[in-house]
Amino acid sequence: MPLRYLFKQLLLPPGGLFLLLLLAWWWRARRPRLALACGVLGLGGLWLSSLPVAVEWGGRLLEREPALATAEWPALAQRAEAIVVLGGGRERGDPGWGGDQPSLSAMERARFAARLHKASGLPLLVSGGLHYGAPPSEAELLAAVLQEDFGVAVRWQEGASRTTWENATLSAPLLRAAGVRRIVLVTQAPHMPRARWCFERLGFAVVAAPMGFLGVANARPWGGWLPEAAAVWQSGQLLNEAAGLLAYPLVYR
Template identity: 70%
Template sequence: MPIRYILKQLFMPPGVLLLLLLLAWWLRRRAPRLAACCFVAGLGGLWLLSLPVTVEALARYLEREPVLATSAWPQLAQQAEVIVVLGGGRERDDPAWGGDQPSALALERIRYAARLAKASGLPLLTSGGLHYGQPPSEADLAAEVLATDFGLATRWRESHSRTTWENAVNSAALLREAGIQRVVLVTQAWHMPRARWCFEQAGLTVVPAPMGMLGVANGRPAGGWLPEGRALWQSTLLLNELAGAVLYPWLYSTD
Protein backbone atom coordinates (compact mmCIF):
# COMPACT_ATOMS: atom_id res chain seq x y z
CA MET A 1 0.00 0.00 0.00
CA PRO A 2 1.54 3.36 -1.00
CA ILE A 3 2.95 5.34 1.91
CA ARG A 4 1.39 8.46 0.43
CA TYR A 5 -2.09 6.98 0.87
CA ILE A 6 -1.41 6.00 4.48
CA LEU A 7 -0.05 9.43 5.39
CA LYS A 8 -3.01 11.13 3.74
CA GLN A 9 -5.48 9.08 5.77
CA LEU A 10 -3.61 9.78 9.00
CA PHE A 11 -3.03 13.51 8.64
CA MET A 12 -6.24 14.58 6.89
CA PRO A 13 -9.71 14.48 8.48
CA PRO A 14 -11.24 12.37 9.79
CA GLY A 15 -8.04 10.42 10.51
CA VAL A 16 -6.21 13.26 12.28
CA LEU A 17 -9.28 14.01 14.40
CA LEU A 18 -9.58 10.39 15.47
CA LEU A 19 -5.89 10.45 16.36
CA LEU A 20 -6.56 13.46 18.58
CA LEU A 21 -9.30 11.56 20.38
CA LEU A 22 -6.98 8.59 20.83
CA LEU A 23 -4.27 10.90 22.13
CA ALA A 24 -6.77 12.45 24.57
CA TRP A 25 -7.54 8.99 25.97
CA TRP A 26 -3.83 8.16 26.28
CA LEU A 27 -3.05 11.47 28.03
CA ARG A 28 -6.08 11.49 30.34
CA ARG A 29 -3.96 10.63 33.45
CA ARG A 30 -0.55 11.93 32.36
CA ALA A 31 -1.63 15.41 31.23
CA PRO A 32 -5.34 16.03 31.90
CA ARG A 33 -5.40 19.57 30.52
CA LEU A 34 -3.67 18.61 27.28
CA ALA A 35 -5.95 15.59 27.04
CA ALA A 36 -8.99 17.88 27.39
CA CYS A 37 -7.66 20.12 24.59
CA CYS A 38 -7.12 17.13 22.31
CA PHE A 39 -10.58 15.80 23.10
CA VAL A 40 -12.28 19.14 22.37
CA ALA A 41 -10.29 19.59 19.15
CA GLY A 42 -10.99 16.07 17.93
CA LEU A 43 -14.68 15.93 18.81
CA GLY A 44 -15.27 19.56 17.80
CA GLY A 45 -13.56 19.00 14.46
CA LEU A 46 -15.69 15.95 13.73
CA TRP A 47 -18.85 17.86 14.63
CA LEU A 48 -17.90 20.91 12.56
CA LEU A 49 -17.00 18.89 9.47
CA SER A 50 -20.26 16.93 9.71
CA LEU A 51 -22.38 20.08 9.28
CA PRO A 52 -23.88 20.87 5.85
CA VAL A 53 -23.26 24.59 6.50
CA THR A 54 -19.53 23.83 6.73
CA VAL A 55 -19.65 22.06 3.37
CA GLU A 56 -21.49 25.00 1.85
CA ALA A 57 -18.96 27.54 3.16
CA LEU A 58 -15.89 25.55 2.08
CA ALA A 59 -17.35 24.87 -1.36
CA ARG A 60 -18.19 28.51 -1.98
CA TYR A 61 -14.55 29.36 -1.38
CA LEU A 62 -13.38 26.76 -3.91
CA GLU A 63 -16.07 26.99 -6.58
CA ARG A 64 -14.86 30.07 -8.41
CA GLU A 65 -15.50 29.12 -12.05
CA PRO A 66 -18.87 30.11 -13.55
CA VAL A 67 -21.04 27.34 -14.94
CA LEU A 68 -21.64 26.95 -18.65
CA ALA A 69 -25.12 28.11 -19.58
CA THR A 70 -27.03 25.38 -21.42
CA SER A 71 -27.59 27.82 -24.27
CA ALA A 72 -23.80 27.97 -24.76
CA TRP A 73 -23.31 24.22 -25.15
CA PRO A 74 -23.85 24.12 -28.95
CA GLN A 75 -21.19 26.83 -29.42
CA LEU A 76 -18.45 24.96 -27.56
CA ALA A 77 -17.02 23.66 -30.85
CA GLN A 78 -16.11 27.25 -31.69
CA GLN A 79 -14.05 27.56 -28.50
CA ALA A 80 -12.43 24.14 -28.13
CA GLU A 81 -11.49 20.97 -30.00
CA VAL A 82 -12.13 18.21 -27.48
CA ILE A 83 -13.98 17.50 -24.22
CA VAL A 84 -11.72 16.10 -21.49
CA VAL A 85 -13.48 14.33 -18.63
CA LEU A 86 -11.40 13.51 -15.57
CA GLY A 87 -11.71 10.27 -13.65
CA GLY A 88 -13.16 10.47 -10.17
CA GLY A 89 -12.47 7.06 -8.68
CA ARG A 90 -13.88 3.60 -9.17
CA GLU A 91 -15.81 1.03 -7.17
CA ARG A 92 -14.47 -2.52 -7.21
CA ASP A 93 -16.37 -5.67 -8.12
CA ASP A 94 -19.97 -4.47 -7.96
CA PRO A 95 -22.01 -7.72 -8.22
CA ALA A 96 -24.93 -5.90 -9.81
CA TRP A 97 -22.74 -4.92 -12.77
CA GLY A 98 -20.44 -7.92 -12.79
CA GLY A 99 -17.27 -5.88 -12.33
CA ASP A 100 -15.73 -2.52 -11.50
CA GLN A 101 -17.72 0.68 -12.04
CA PRO A 102 -16.99 4.42 -11.94
CA SER A 103 -17.65 6.07 -8.59
CA ALA A 104 -20.65 8.34 -8.06
CA LEU A 105 -18.42 11.40 -8.56
CA ALA A 106 -17.03 9.98 -11.79
CA LEU A 107 -20.52 9.19 -13.09
CA GLU A 108 -21.57 12.81 -12.51
CA ARG A 109 -18.67 13.95 -14.67
CA ILE A 110 -19.35 11.36 -17.37
CA ARG A 111 -23.01 12.29 -17.63
CA TYR A 112 -22.22 16.00 -17.95
CA ALA A 113 -19.50 15.34 -20.53
CA ALA A 114 -21.95 13.24 -22.54
CA ARG A 115 -24.51 16.06 -22.60
CA LEU A 116 -21.86 18.54 -23.72
CA ALA A 117 -20.59 16.18 -26.41
CA LYS A 118 -24.06 15.59 -27.83
CA ALA A 119 -24.84 19.31 -27.85
CA SER A 120 -21.52 20.42 -29.36
CA GLY A 121 -20.40 17.48 -31.49
CA LEU A 122 -16.93 17.62 -29.92
CA PRO A 123 -14.91 14.39 -29.48
CA LEU A 124 -14.14 12.98 -26.05
CA LEU A 125 -11.01 12.17 -24.09
CA THR A 126 -11.29 10.21 -20.83
CA SER A 127 -8.49 10.50 -18.30
CA GLY A 128 -7.76 8.33 -15.27
CA GLY A 129 -5.38 5.55 -14.39
CA LEU A 130 -5.37 2.30 -12.42
CA HIS A 131 -6.99 3.34 -9.16
CA TYR A 132 -6.07 0.06 -7.44
CA GLY A 133 -3.03 -0.78 -9.55
CA GLN A 134 -5.01 -3.26 -11.66
CA PRO A 135 -7.10 -2.84 -14.82
CA PRO A 136 -9.54 -1.58 -15.89
CA SER A 137 -8.41 2.04 -15.71
CA GLU A 138 -10.77 4.86 -14.82
CA ALA A 139 -10.44 6.08 -18.42
CA ASP A 140 -11.54 2.69 -19.77
CA LEU A 141 -14.49 2.49 -17.37
CA ALA A 142 -15.61 5.99 -18.38
CA ALA A 143 -15.30 5.13 -22.06
CA GLU A 144 -17.39 2.00 -21.53
CA VAL A 145 -20.16 3.97 -19.80
CA LEU A 146 -20.10 6.63 -22.51
CA ALA A 147 -20.46 3.97 -25.21
CA THR A 148 -22.99 1.69 -23.51
CA ASP A 149 -25.22 4.21 -21.72
CA PHE A 150 -24.88 7.30 -23.91
CA GLY A 151 -23.99 5.92 -27.35
CA LEU A 152 -20.81 8.00 -27.56
CA ALA A 153 -17.39 6.84 -28.73
CA THR A 154 -14.27 7.99 -26.92
CA ARG A 155 -11.50 9.10 -29.28
CA TRP A 156 -8.68 9.23 -26.73
CA ARG A 157 -8.07 7.38 -23.46
CA GLU A 158 -5.40 8.52 -21.02
CA SER A 159 -5.05 5.49 -18.76
CA HIS A 160 -1.90 6.05 -16.70
CA SER A 161 -2.50 9.08 -14.48
CA ARG A 162 -2.69 8.84 -10.69
CA THR A 163 -3.09 12.55 -9.86
CA THR A 164 -4.69 15.64 -11.35
CA TRP A 165 -1.25 16.81 -12.45
CA GLU A 166 -0.71 13.57 -14.35
CA ASN A 167 -4.22 13.86 -15.84
CA ALA A 168 -3.09 17.13 -17.37
CA VAL A 169 0.43 16.21 -18.47
CA ASN A 170 -0.55 12.87 -20.00
CA SER A 171 -3.66 14.25 -21.70
CA ALA A 172 -1.67 17.16 -23.13
CA ALA A 173 0.86 14.72 -24.59
CA LEU A 174 -1.91 12.74 -26.32
CA LEU A 175 -3.59 15.85 -27.69
CA ARG A 176 -0.34 17.42 -28.80
CA GLU A 177 0.16 14.49 -31.18
CA ALA A 178 -3.21 15.35 -32.74
CA GLY A 179 -2.40 19.06 -32.94
CA ILE A 180 -5.02 19.96 -30.34
CA GLN A 181 -4.52 22.74 -27.82
CA ARG A 182 -8.01 23.91 -26.76
CA VAL A 183 -10.06 21.72 -24.41
CA VAL A 184 -13.36 21.76 -22.55
CA LEU A 185 -12.50 20.46 -19.10
CA VAL A 186 -15.15 18.56 -17.11
CA THR A 187 -14.83 17.99 -13.38
CA GLN A 188 -16.57 18.96 -10.11
CA ALA A 189 -16.73 22.71 -9.51
CA TRP A 190 -14.69 22.47 -6.29
CA HIS A 191 -11.95 20.58 -8.18
CA MET A 192 -11.95 22.87 -11.22
CA PRO A 193 -9.49 25.61 -10.08
CA ARG A 194 -6.71 23.10 -9.42
CA ALA A 195 -7.56 21.03 -12.51
CA ARG A 196 -7.62 24.09 -14.74
CA TRP A 197 -4.29 25.29 -13.33
CA CYS A 198 -2.72 21.89 -14.11
CA PHE A 199 -4.00 21.79 -17.68
CA GLU A 200 -2.88 25.34 -18.35
CA GLN A 201 0.55 24.55 -16.91
CA ALA A 202 0.65 21.63 -19.38
CA GLY A 203 0.22 24.12 -22.22
CA LEU A 204 -3.48 23.74 -23.00
CA THR A 205 -6.12 26.43 -23.35
CA VAL A 206 -9.01 25.52 -21.05
CA VAL A 207 -12.72 26.18 -21.30
CA PRO A 208 -13.90 25.18 -17.80
CA ALA A 209 -17.09 23.15 -17.55
CA PRO A 210 -17.66 22.79 -13.78
CA MET A 211 -20.53 20.75 -12.36
CA GLY A 212 -21.63 19.12 -9.11
CA MET A 213 -21.66 22.33 -7.07
CA LEU A 214 -21.72 21.96 -3.28
CA GLY A 215 -21.66 25.66 -2.46
CA VAL A 216 -25.40 26.10 -2.90
CA ALA A 217 -28.18 26.42 -0.32
CA ASN A 218 -28.04 23.10 1.50
CA GLY A 219 -31.80 22.74 1.96
CA ARG A 220 -31.34 20.69 5.13
CA PRO A 221 -33.49 20.82 8.28
CA ALA A 222 -32.41 23.47 10.82
CA GLY A 223 -30.56 25.31 8.07
CA GLY A 224 -27.83 22.67 7.85
CA TRP A 225 -26.73 22.89 11.49
CA LEU A 226 -27.53 19.24 12.23
CA PRO A 227 -24.64 16.80 11.66
CA GLU A 228 -24.87 14.16 8.96
CA GLY A 229 -22.53 11.50 7.57
CA ARG A 230 -22.68 12.74 4.00
CA ALA A 231 -21.50 16.20 5.04
CA LEU A 232 -18.49 14.68 6.83
CA TRP A 233 -17.48 12.89 3.64
CA GLN A 234 -17.97 16.04 1.54
CA SER A 235 -15.98 18.14 4.00
CA THR A 236 -13.04 15.76 3.76
CA LEU A 237 -13.16 16.04 -0.05
CA LEU A 238 -13.10 19.82 0.17
CA LEU A 239 -10.28 19.93 2.72
CA ASN A 240 -8.25 17.59 0.53
CA GLU A 241 -8.87 19.98 -2.35
CA LEU A 242 -7.74 22.96 -0.29
CA ALA A 243 -4.54 21.11 0.58
CA GLY A 244 -3.98 20.32 -3.09
CA ALA A 245 -4.56 23.93 -4.10
CA VAL A 246 -1.83 25.01 -1.68
CA LEU A 247 0.68 22.27 -2.51
CA TYR A 248 0.35 21.96 -6.29
CA PRO A 249 1.90 25.33 -7.24
CA TRP A 250 4.80 24.55 -4.93
CA LEU A 251 5.27 21.00 -6.26
CA TYR A 252 4.55 21.41 -9.96
CA SER A 253 4.78 25.02 -11.10
CA THR A 254 6.62 25.37 -14.43
CA ASP A 255 7.17 29.11 -14.06
Protein backbone atom coordinates in the same frame (compact mmCIF):
# COMPACT_ATOMS: atom_id res chain seq x y z
CA MET B 1 0.40 5.28 -3.79
CA PRO B 2 0.17 3.41 -0.41
CA LEU B 3 2.07 6.19 1.42
CA ARG B 4 -0.01 8.89 -0.24
CA TYR B 5 -3.19 7.01 0.62
CA LEU B 6 -2.08 6.54 4.25
CA PHE B 7 -1.18 10.22 4.53
CA LYS B 8 -4.60 11.32 3.31
CA GLN B 9 -6.48 8.85 5.48
CA LEU B 10 -4.66 9.93 8.62
CA LEU B 11 -5.00 13.67 8.08
CA LEU B 12 -8.37 14.23 6.41
CA PRO B 13 -11.70 13.74 8.20
CA PRO B 14 -12.57 11.55 9.88
CA GLY B 15 -9.14 9.89 10.22
CA GLY B 16 -7.26 12.95 11.45
CA LEU B 17 -10.00 13.80 13.95
CA PHE B 18 -10.03 10.27 15.35
CA LEU B 19 -6.26 10.54 15.68
CA LEU B 20 -6.71 13.67 17.79
CA LEU B 21 -9.17 11.83 20.02
CA LEU B 22 -6.73 8.94 20.36
CA LEU B 23 -4.01 11.38 21.42
CA ALA B 24 -6.40 12.96 23.92
CA TRP B 25 -6.97 9.56 25.53
CA TRP B 26 -3.24 8.71 25.43
CA TRP B 27 -2.19 11.97 27.10
CA ARG B 28 -5.10 12.25 29.55
CA ALA B 29 -2.93 11.55 32.61
CA ARG B 30 0.52 12.78 31.63
CA ARG B 31 -0.44 15.92 29.69
CA PRO B 32 -3.98 16.83 30.68
CA ARG B 33 -4.02 20.28 29.06
CA LEU B 34 -2.73 18.98 25.76
CA ALA B 35 -5.16 16.07 26.00
CA LEU B 36 -8.03 18.51 26.55
CA ALA B 37 -6.98 20.57 23.53
CA CYS B 38 -6.80 17.45 21.34
CA GLY B 39 -10.18 16.29 22.61
CA VAL B 40 -11.84 19.63 21.92
CA LEU B 41 -10.30 19.84 18.45
CA GLY B 42 -11.21 16.25 17.65
CA LEU B 43 -14.83 16.44 18.82
CA GLY B 44 -15.29 19.95 17.45
CA GLY B 45 -13.85 18.94 14.11
CA LEU B 46 -16.09 15.87 13.88
CA TRP B 47 -19.15 17.99 14.65
CA LEU B 48 -18.20 20.73 12.19
CA SER B 49 -17.29 18.34 9.38
CA SER B 50 -20.64 16.55 9.79
CA LEU B 51 -22.72 19.70 9.18
CA PRO B 52 -24.19 20.32 5.69
CA VAL B 53 -23.97 24.06 6.37
CA ALA B 54 -20.19 23.75 6.84
CA VAL B 55 -19.94 21.90 3.52
CA GLU B 56 -21.94 24.69 1.89
CA TRP B 57 -19.61 27.36 3.27
CA GLY B 58 -16.51 25.41 2.27
CA GLY B 59 -17.85 24.83 -1.20
CA ARG B 60 -18.41 28.52 -1.73
CA LEU B 61 -14.79 29.23 -0.83
CA LEU B 62 -13.35 26.64 -3.23
CA GLU B 63 -15.74 26.68 -6.16
CA ARG B 64 -14.23 29.60 -8.03
CA GLU B 65 -15.37 28.69 -11.55
CA PRO B 66 -18.95 29.57 -12.49
CA ALA B 67 -21.23 26.99 -14.07
CA LEU B 68 -21.24 26.78 -17.86
CA ALA B 69 -24.72 27.92 -18.91
CA THR B 70 -26.61 25.44 -21.09
CA ALA B 71 -27.08 28.15 -23.71
CA GLU B 72 -23.30 28.18 -24.17
CA TRP B 73 -22.96 24.47 -24.88
CA PRO B 74 -23.58 24.51 -28.66
CA ALA B 75 -20.94 27.23 -29.13
CA LEU B 76 -18.20 25.26 -27.37
CA ALA B 77 -16.88 24.06 -30.73
CA GLN B 78 -15.82 27.66 -31.43
CA ARG B 79 -14.02 27.92 -28.09
CA ALA B 80 -12.29 24.55 -27.82
CA GLU B 81 -11.15 21.50 -29.81
CA ALA B 82 -11.81 18.66 -27.36
CA ILE B 83 -13.56 17.76 -24.12
CA VAL B 84 -11.38 16.30 -21.36
CA VAL B 85 -13.10 14.26 -18.64
CA LEU B 86 -11.12 13.43 -15.51
CA GLY B 87 -11.64 10.13 -13.72
CA GLY B 88 -13.23 10.27 -10.30
CA GLY B 89 -12.56 6.84 -8.83
CA ARG B 90 -14.19 3.45 -9.20
CA GLU B 91 -16.20 0.91 -7.23
CA ARG B 92 -14.73 -2.56 -7.07
CA GLY B 93 -16.54 -5.71 -8.12
CA ASP B 94 -20.20 -4.70 -7.92
CA PRO B 95 -22.18 -7.97 -8.24
CA GLY B 96 -25.12 -6.11 -9.74
CA TRP B 97 -22.99 -5.03 -12.68
CA GLY B 98 -20.74 -8.08 -12.72
CA GLY B 99 -17.54 -6.07 -12.29
CA ASP B 100 -15.96 -2.73 -11.52
CA GLN B 101 -17.87 0.47 -12.19
CA PRO B 102 -17.06 4.20 -12.11
CA SER B 103 -17.79 5.91 -8.82
CA LEU B 104 -20.83 8.13 -8.47
CA SER B 105 -18.62 11.19 -8.97
CA ALA B 106 -17.16 9.71 -12.15
CA MET B 107 -20.64 8.87 -13.42
CA GLU B 108 -21.71 12.48 -12.90
CA ARG B 109 -18.74 13.61 -14.96
CA ALA B 110 -19.50 11.11 -17.73
CA ARG B 111 -23.13 12.18 -17.95
CA PHE B 112 -22.21 15.86 -18.08
CA ALA B 113 -19.51 15.25 -20.71
CA ALA B 114 -21.97 13.27 -22.85
CA ARG B 115 -24.39 16.21 -22.80
CA LEU B 116 -21.62 18.63 -23.76
CA HIS B 117 -20.46 16.34 -26.58
CA LYS B 118 -23.94 15.99 -28.03
CA ALA B 119 -24.46 19.75 -27.91
CA SER B 120 -21.08 20.72 -29.36
CA GLY B 121 -19.84 17.73 -31.37
CA LEU B 122 -16.40 17.97 -29.74
CA PRO B 123 -14.38 14.74 -29.36
CA LEU B 124 -13.77 13.26 -25.92
CA LEU B 125 -10.65 12.34 -23.99
CA VAL B 126 -11.05 10.42 -20.71
CA SER B 127 -8.23 10.34 -18.18
CA GLY B 128 -7.76 8.11 -15.14
CA GLY B 129 -5.37 5.36 -14.21
CA LEU B 130 -5.42 2.11 -12.28
CA HIS B 131 -7.15 2.00 -8.92
CA TYR B 132 -4.33 1.04 -6.52
CA GLY B 133 -2.54 -0.72 -9.36
CA ALA B 134 -5.31 -3.13 -10.42
CA PRO B 135 -6.98 -3.02 -13.86
CA PRO B 136 -9.22 -1.90 -15.48
CA SER B 137 -8.29 1.77 -15.53
CA GLU B 138 -10.73 4.54 -14.67
CA ALA B 139 -10.40 5.75 -18.27
CA GLU B 140 -11.44 2.33 -19.60
CA LEU B 141 -14.48 2.22 -17.32
CA LEU B 142 -15.51 5.75 -18.27
CA ALA B 143 -15.15 5.01 -21.97
CA ALA B 144 -17.35 1.92 -21.60
CA VAL B 145 -20.05 3.84 -19.74
CA LEU B 146 -20.03 6.67 -22.25
CA GLN B 147 -20.39 4.23 -25.13
CA GLU B 148 -22.86 1.77 -23.64
CA ASP B 149 -25.06 4.10 -21.57
CA PHE B 150 -24.86 7.39 -23.45
CA GLY B 151 -24.03 6.30 -27.00
CA VAL B 152 -20.89 8.45 -27.10
CA ALA B 153 -17.59 7.15 -28.48
CA VAL B 154 -14.38 8.27 -26.77
CA ARG B 155 -11.55 9.26 -29.11
CA TRP B 156 -8.66 9.16 -26.61
CA GLN B 157 -8.02 7.22 -23.40
CA GLU B 158 -5.27 8.06 -20.90
CA GLY B 159 -5.15 5.19 -18.44
CA ALA B 160 -1.94 5.60 -16.44
CA SER B 161 -2.45 8.72 -14.29
CA ARG B 162 -2.72 8.55 -10.51
CA THR B 163 -3.06 12.23 -9.64
CA THR B 164 -4.61 15.35 -11.13
CA TRP B 165 -1.17 16.53 -12.21
CA GLU B 166 -0.63 13.23 -14.03
CA ASN B 167 -4.09 13.56 -15.61
CA ALA B 168 -2.73 16.68 -17.28
CA THR B 169 0.84 15.62 -18.04
CA LEU B 170 -0.12 12.23 -19.50
CA SER B 171 -3.09 13.58 -21.46
CA ALA B 172 -1.04 16.41 -22.95
CA PRO B 173 0.88 14.29 -25.53
CA LEU B 174 -2.36 12.73 -26.83
CA LEU B 175 -3.97 16.15 -27.24
CA ARG B 176 -0.93 17.82 -28.78
CA ALA B 177 -0.49 14.99 -31.28
CA ALA B 178 -4.02 15.74 -32.49
CA GLY B 179 -3.34 19.47 -32.66
CA VAL B 180 -5.54 20.24 -29.66
CA ARG B 181 -4.57 23.35 -27.69
CA ARG B 182 -7.96 24.44 -26.32
CA ILE B 183 -10.04 22.11 -24.14
CA VAL B 184 -13.31 21.94 -22.26
CA LEU B 185 -12.45 20.48 -18.86
CA VAL B 186 -15.06 18.43 -16.98
CA THR B 187 -14.77 17.66 -13.28
CA GLN B 188 -16.47 18.42 -9.96
CA ALA B 189 -16.67 22.11 -9.08
CA PRO B 190 -14.43 21.88 -5.95
CA HIS B 191 -11.79 20.05 -8.01
CA MET B 192 -11.88 22.46 -10.95
CA PRO B 193 -9.42 25.13 -9.69
CA ARG B 194 -6.66 22.55 -9.15
CA ALA B 195 -7.44 20.68 -12.38
CA ARG B 196 -7.53 23.88 -14.42
CA TRP B 197 -4.22 25.01 -12.92
CA CYS B 198 -2.58 21.75 -14.04
CA PHE B 199 -3.72 21.97 -17.67
CA GLU B 200 -2.99 25.68 -17.96
CA ARG B 201 0.47 25.05 -16.52
CA LEU B 202 1.08 22.81 -19.54
CA GLY B 203 0.00 25.51 -21.98
CA PHE B 204 -3.63 24.57 -22.69
CA ALA B 205 -6.41 27.12 -22.91
CA VAL B 206 -9.16 25.81 -20.62
CA VAL B 207 -12.91 26.33 -20.77
CA ALA B 208 -14.07 25.22 -17.33
CA ALA B 209 -17.19 23.02 -17.24
CA PRO B 210 -17.67 22.33 -13.53
CA MET B 211 -20.54 20.35 -12.05
CA GLY B 212 -21.36 18.76 -8.70
CA PHE B 213 -21.38 22.07 -6.83
CA LEU B 214 -21.39 21.81 -3.02
CA GLY B 215 -21.56 25.52 -2.27
CA VAL B 216 -25.28 25.77 -2.97
CA ALA B 217 -28.22 26.02 -0.58
CA ASN B 218 -28.21 22.69 1.25
CA ALA B 219 -32.03 22.55 1.57
CA ARG B 220 -31.76 20.66 4.87
CA PRO B 221 -34.06 21.13 7.87
CA TRP B 222 -32.83 23.78 10.31
CA GLY B 223 -30.50 25.18 7.68
CA GLY B 224 -28.11 22.23 7.67
CA TRP B 225 -27.07 22.51 11.32
CA LEU B 226 -27.88 18.86 12.07
CA PRO B 227 -25.09 16.29 11.60
CA GLU B 228 -25.25 14.18 8.47
CA ALA B 229 -23.03 11.26 7.42
CA ALA B 230 -22.64 12.45 3.83
CA ALA B 231 -21.28 15.79 5.03
CA VAL B 232 -18.26 14.08 6.62
CA TRP B 233 -17.23 12.62 3.26
CA GLN B 234 -17.87 15.92 1.47
CA SER B 235 -15.87 17.83 4.07
CA GLY B 236 -12.95 15.49 3.46
CA GLN B 237 -13.17 16.16 -0.27
CA LEU B 238 -13.15 19.92 0.28
CA LEU B 239 -10.17 19.74 2.62
CA ASN B 240 -8.34 17.54 0.11
CA GLU B 241 -8.88 20.19 -2.56
CA ALA B 242 -7.80 22.99 -0.25
CA ALA B 243 -4.59 21.12 0.54
CA GLY B 244 -4.02 20.41 -3.16
CA LEU B 245 -4.41 24.07 -4.09
CA LEU B 246 -1.73 24.96 -1.57
CA ALA B 247 0.65 22.10 -2.35
CA TYR B 248 0.54 21.86 -6.15
CA PRO B 249 2.23 25.21 -6.91
CA LEU B 250 5.00 24.25 -4.47
CA VAL B 251 5.49 20.69 -5.77
CA TYR B 252 4.93 21.16 -9.50
CA ARG B 253 6.87 24.22 -10.60
